[in-house]
Amino acid sequence: MNKRVMFGLTLAAISAITIGTLPTLAQAQTRINDLQQRSNGTTVSGKVTQIVGNDFIIDDGTGQLVVDAGSRWWREINLKSGEQVTVRGELGRGGELDAFSITRADGSVIDIRPPQGPPPWAGGSN
DSSP: OOHHHHHHHHHHHHHTOOOOOOOSOTTSBOOGGGOOSOOSSEEEEEEEEEEETTEEEEEOSSOEEEEEOOOTTTOOOOOOTTOEEEEEEEEOTTSOEEEEEEEETTSOEEEOOOSSSSOGGGGOOO
């Protein structure tokens, strides 16, 4: 089975998980197990467990979550499996976290997109 099919199956399984409520503060850390509704400014931390392109799964010990870090042609994120990261974003309609930024354990930040408005890649590649 190829990686994209396996990732799709993993995404479907994770999307089927129903979980708690979101905090109201944008900077508050949210446990993956506590996510339920769409919100601007959700922050989660955990270990990267699987990567396909710029999408990856993060696990914080309470659950797993698919993170969408945008199009590869826009910005290659180059994360590694097992890496500890903190992701700030919004919970998308498909149940994944649409990333605004990713902070690595060493403190370096990968800026993905601003929280307001559509993502820069929404118009497609040039």
